[in-house]
Amino acid sequence: MSFNPLAERGIPLAKQLRSWSELNVEPYRTEDVHPYTRCRVIVMNGIEVESIMFSHQFARNTPDVELKQRLALVRRIEQQQQKAVNWLLPGEKQENAVEITIGYEQVAVDLTAWLARNEPDPYLRQCYEFGLLEDFDHLYRYANLMDLMGNGRRAREITGDYTEITPGRPTIFEHRDPRDDLRRPMTKVAAHRQSILNAMTLVSSEQQTMNYYMNFGNRPTEPLARALYLEIAEIEEQHVTHYESLLDPEQGWATNWLQHENHECWLYWSFMQTEVDPRIRAIWELHLNMEIEHLQIAARFVEESEGVDPASLIAPYDRAMTFEENKTYLRQLVEWQVDLTAWDSEFLPVDQLPEGHRYFDYQATVNRGGAPSEEVIRQHRERFGEEYRLETDGPHPVVSLREEDGGAKLGYERNMRAKHPQGAAQTIDAEPTPALAI
Amino acid sequence: MMSYTNSNQDAGGLKQFVNKVGDAVGGMMGTASAATMGATNAETFVASAGAGDLYEIAAARIALQKAQRADVRTHAEMMIEHHTTSAHQLRSALRSTEVTSASPGLSVPTTPDTRRQTLLDHLAEAPADAFDDTYLDQQKLAHQETLTLLDGYGRHGDNPQLASYARGGAPMVQRHLRMIETMRG
Ligand SMILES: [Fe+2]
Ligand SMILES: [Fe+2]
Numbered sequence: 001m002s003f004n005p006l007a008e009r010g011i012p013l014a015k016q017l018r019s020w021s022e023l024n025v026e027p028y029r030t031e032d033v034h035p036y037t038r039c040r041v042i043v044m045n046g047i048e049v050e051s052i053m054f055s056h057q058f059a060r061n062t063p064d065v066e067l068k069q070r071l072a073l074v075r076r077i078e079q080q081q082q083k084a085v086n087w088l089l090p091g092e093k094q095e096n097a098v099e100i101t102i103g104y105e106q107v108a109v110d111l112t113a114w115l116a117r118n119e120p121d122p123y124l125r126q127c128y129e130f131g132l133l134e135d136f137d138h139l140y141r142y143a144n145l146m147d148l149m150g151n152g153r154r155a156r157e158i159t160g161d162y163t164e165i166t167p168g169r170p171t172i173f174e175h176r177d178p179r180d181d182l183r184r185p186m187t188k189v190a191a192h193r194q195s196i197l198n199a200m201t202l203v204s205s206e207q208q209t210m211n212y213y214m215n216f217g218n219r220p221t222e223p224l225a226r227a228l229y230l231e232i233a234e235i236e237e238q239h240v241t242h243y244e245s246l247l248d249p250e251q252g253w254a255t256n257w258l259q260h261e262n263h264e265c266w267l268y269w270s271f272m273q274t275e276v277d278p279r280i281r282a283i284w285e286l287h288l289n290m291e292i293e294h295l296q297i298a299a300r301f302v303e304e305s306e307g308v309d310p311a312s313l314i315a316p317y318d319r320a321m322t323f324e325e326n327k328t329y330l331r332q333l334v335e336w337q338v339d340l341t342a343w344d345s346e347f348l349p350v351d352q353l354p355e356g357h358r359y360f361d362y363q364a365t366v367n368r369g370g371a372p373s374e375e376v377i378r379q380h381r382e383r384f385g386e387e388y389r390l391e392t393d394g395p396h397p398v399v400s401l402r403e404e405d406g407g408a409k410l411g412y413e414r415n416m417r418a419k420h421p422q423g424a425a426q427t428i429d430a431e432p433t434p435a436l437a438i
Numbered sequence: 439m440m441s442y443t444n445s446n447q448d449a450g451g452l453k454q455f456v457n458k459v460g461d462a463v464g465g466m467m468g469t470a471s472a473a474t475m476g477a478t479n480a481e482t483f484v485a486s487a488g489a490g491d492l493y494e495i496a497a498a499r500i501a502l503q504k505a506q507r508a509d510v511r512t513h514a515e516m517m518i519e520h521h522t523t524s525a526h527q528l529r530s531a532l533r534s535t536e537v538t539s540a541s542p543g544l545s546v547p548t549t550p551d552t553r554r555q556t557l558l559d560h561l562a563e564a565p566a567d568a569f570d571d572t573y574l575d576q577q578k579l580a581h582q583e584t585l586t587l588l589d590g591y592g593r594h595g596d597n598p599q600l601a602s603y604a605r606g607g608a609p610m611v612q613r614h615l616r617m618i619e620t621m622r623g
């Protein structure tokens with residue numbers, strides 16, 4: 001069951017280059033794609049994008065010409081892989097960009113939940129759970145937006161019944177001072193090898209989400225849609241800051257390259273085992289065989305440049321990342337942790353923040369005039385008489401977040417009122433100015 | 439010059455002088471032990487680094503009440519922010535299995551040690567017109583001690599996670615030290 005990519009033989013790099021027609025893969029059919037196949041495609045695209053951007057940064061930071069050649073050779077293949085993966089998504093007429101957005105947030109929920117449940121380190125697990133509840137809420141906000149935009153398909157037709165769509169930590173309260181997104185990093189020496197894979201996976205996928213929203217978010221015409229994308233794009237910036245601060249900042253460029261290739265191998269290996277679509281499974285398998293070669297090229301470079309045995313830096317895989325339901329786990333998390341916020345690298349219930357904490361100032365500034373993530377729910381209730389929710393396993397575990405309750409009595413709101421009355425007046429109680437139309 | 443018929447003020451002056459010598463000796467003792475003991479041992483390191491942050495925050499709070507110079511006040515505000523971050527980072531480090539597997543039950547101190555408490559007492563007692571100098575003198579010694587501790591542990595520490603924490607904090611402490619030296623003129 002365990003898989004050691006250093007002991008495998010991959011496809012020689014010179015044989016990896018493909019033609020345009022090979023890369024221009026047939027997209028999946030939106031009518032019958034498995035929601036988790038869409039998730040795997042979205043994740044792998046983000047992983048390839050990160051491997052490409054990392055390689056560019058590495059090349060820009062070394063004078064070593066022959067190393068630049070090696071990086072360029074591997075990077076061109078990574079680019080081809082990225083095309084072959086991302087071109088599996090069907091075009092706008094079959095699956096539009098808002099529907100893809102629902103897919104992105106389903107990834108953020110079920111990927112992060114799996115990684116948190118399989119994280120051996122309690123501090124890192126807490127970090128993942130913290131981010132998870134925020135993306136969980138995004139899914140619900142975008143699902144409501146999709147209806148308001150007059151989209152024919154509703155969120156459930158994208159996610160299936162695998163993921164509930166209901167409030168997490170309300171997006172309006174996720175906005176916090178940038179310093180409070182910085183966590184304590186792990187070390188390459190002492191960290192569990194699974195922890196490194198987990199963190200790299202989250203950095204890549206959150207970064208892809210950030211890039212997607214920051215670029216796609218201005219394509220809709222409706223002011224409310226544009227507003228919601230930009231608000232959530234800013235949270236994805238927070239998430240990238242949060243997850244990247246977990247990685248060892250001292251591991252060095254060569255080791256970092258090795259870790260990138262290793263993490264690509266791990267995910268292709270995982271998806272090859274869990275993919276239900278045989279045609280797409282063949283792509284995961286082909287790419288795994290390419291990545292094994294990339295990994296060995298990076299491993300050779302680590303040996304040559306640092307005299308370090310690459311086998312001391314990575315370990316064989318024994319757990320395949322699996323997209324699966326996480327509903328029970330998520331319900332518990334929402335119940336226990338919805339009130340958490342961050343202060344530097346620590347997490348605490350918001351009512352334990354001291355009066356005058358920078359969190360309240362940040363809140364009062366960005367939420368002045370109201371938050372699009374609240375407005376989207378308000379307008380949905382106004383237009384359709386209810387919110388869009390998909391609660392398959394019973395009413396929301398937090399009473400104040402149930403639909404019929406209406407007014408949130410969360411710790412966040414209580415504290416905003418108690419500790420920053422002026423901020424509360426400008427945010428929670430404010431009329432949106434100007435009202436954002438759909 | 440002290441006379442036998444000293445006024446209360448003179449007695450205060452003497453006490454200040456004695457306190458100042460005491461602070462300097464305390465500071466030197468701290469630096470010596472930071473360079474030796476705490477430099478490699480996780481338990482000693484955490485006790486000393488944790489107490490250092492507690493001292494910095496408490497000293498800065500006193501400074502916010504007593505400092506005369508505006509730049510000293512600004513410095514104190516920054517010390518509270520930066521050393522709170524440092525304390526949070528240390529607490530987070532102690533939660534990770536990288537530390538708990540090697541040193542189970544290790545925790546940060548909740549009160550400053552006796553030596554640092556004495557320094558704080560001296561600050562609280564310092565007369566208004568001598569406060570800024572006393573605070574800046576202590577700041578120099580305290581930051582020198584912390585820098586020695588972080589540098590030593592960052593290089594030779596027995597726990598990789600705590601050594602990474604030490605290297606993560608040392609540049610900031612170095613910058614603080616330079617600022618303090620500029621302020622002392
Ligand atoms: Fe790749
Ligand atoms: Fe999100």
Ligand SMILES: [Fe+2]
Pocket residue numbers: 108135206209235236239
């Ligand atoms: Fe996110």
Ligand SMILES: [Fe+2]
Pocket residue numbers: 051078260261264291294295
């Ligand atoms: Fe690769």
